[in-house]
Amino acid sequence: MTVIVANDTPDAVRGMLKRWFIEPRPNVFVGTLNARTHGKVMDYIRRNGPEEFGMLIISSQPGCQGYQIERIGPCGCQGRKPEMISGITLVAEQWLEADDVPF
DSSP states (O other), X not given: OEEEEEESOOHHHHHHHHHHOEEEETTXXXXXXXXXXXXXXXXXXXXXXOTTOEEXXXXXXXXXXXXXXXXXXXXXXXXXXXXXXXXXXXXXXXXXXXXXXXX
């Protein structure tokens, strides 16, 4: 299963996404794709989405967590940053540089 949360989806991209996904709320797309189709859909979005267009994509993947998080462009995550640590994706709500760590 794949869930896409987009910002201001252009009509051309929205039309293409509706071929493979349902849109239960504006700019939220949910569907199940095989790996090949998933790759082609993401390539299409990267090629045809404007620069300010952003998406957060959560897809089922084999592994301990069972999902993968991808971001394309500015996804409106207000500073949240997915980070892979020891093979597990965590989302940092606040990111400190090494110089700012208090210990």
